[in-house]
Amino acid sequence: MNEVLQYRLVIADDHPLFRGAMREAVSGLLERVDIAEAGTFDEVVELLERGGEVDLVLLDLAMPGVRGFSGLMYMRAQYPGVPVIVVSANDDPAAIRRCMEFGASGFIPKTLGVDAMRTAISRILGGGVWTPPDVDLAVGLDTEAAELIARMATLTPQQVRVLMMLSEGLLNKQIAYQLGVSEATVKAHVSAILQKLGVESRTQAVIAAAKIEAGHWPQNVAAEG
Amino acid sequence: MNEVLQYRLVIADDHPLFRGAMREAVSGLLERVDIAEAGTFDEVVELLERGGEVDLVLLDLAMPGVRGFSGLMYMRAQYPGVPVIVVSANDDPAAIRRCMEFGASGFIPKTLGVDAMRTAISRILGGGVWTPPDVDLAVGLDTEAAELIARMATLTPQQVRVLMMLSEGLLNKQIAYQLGVSEATVKAHVSAILQKLGVESRTQAVIAAAKIEAGHWPQNVAAEG
DNA sequence: GCCCATATTCGACTTTTGGCGAAACTACCG
């Protein structure tokens, strides 16, 4: 049946003003659209968990509760069917490239004009991908890092959860409790993670994960004062 | 003989031109001075290991073989008697403060003029400390990080070596082999490290160390109000 | 429906890790 085109979007950004502007831009693009807003990563997860079908998430990686790419990785692992557009103030080509490697459907610099933004979103809603036309995606082609990201992309949803908990320094016992499974299960997941990442201990796994996260976000504007 | 004031300095920087300029500046300051240059961190260690007495090290933290503060930490742990001046292109007050917390005797921005540089060096050779006069050392006073650095400062030389090997993801067995001691000894060091850093596992120890290294000056965790 | 691939789960077993106590060595001080 021909389903009225009722799109469901989620706009995730910690700046309310920007969320509003983004909502405005999208409203003009689509007639029937249900837009939810989230100011923290947990809110995004809650929306996806509860609300059911979502057609697109506009995600700012510099949000409370996310450090770097882990939010994107988590999202792609837990909800593989939901396209994610990364919206960021950072327009470093290497960062853009990395987002795409993590499975984003697009990357929208916050500096982008409304028109280009609409073009990008409609393209992605149609099933395609979109990145800023004027960046060289070959930049930052770090073989080692790229390969590691590719390996991380093969992790199952549960394994991604476990890897993040490893990166917090939790014991298998603690992870097991939080996930509501047995310790043996966690160990099995850890073993699978180690094999997929090509490392030999949990310590090496968190080091590898940290390398990906690290240092690709500009020195934050020392705006305090 | 009457103790000719024969100072021995080490200039450690990966830019030969800058090393030359620095050598020039110091030559004008001291009459009898033996200046050694190093382009990598390993060369610095070799000089200190072989040459014996060294009165001062001028260390650039952005050198091959060093990632962030670990070079300074290693140096202060292995050769506590040798004063270290950090020479860096970065003049972020928080970074300066962190260097001083790690036990540096001074911090010289590369932008500094020759005269001020000479003042700083002579002051430090006299046993004092020196930091740029116009920076607010109270900035970047991150309690958590500062406390962690203070804890790291209590590590013994051998413990520092072990901690760095932990951060490379090595097993106790591998560390033991490289240090030429038994595995039991390494475990004892690891236990001491965990206690001093206030963490509960080697994984948490490397996470803590990485937080300090990452240079990621305090990533603001949106505790706005 | 059945079948196949994958994800998730778990128990038994081996290896690694970490805590505890103690000996040897060093350095410094009265």
Add this chain to the structure above:
DNA sequence: CGGTAGTTTCGCCAAAAGTCGAATATGGGC
């Protein structure tokens, strides 16, 4: 010289981590 404090060293034992094999969902495709 003796004594005190700190570092380095090590063995023993309990806990945690990791491997292996296997049972149980889960989710398409034929």
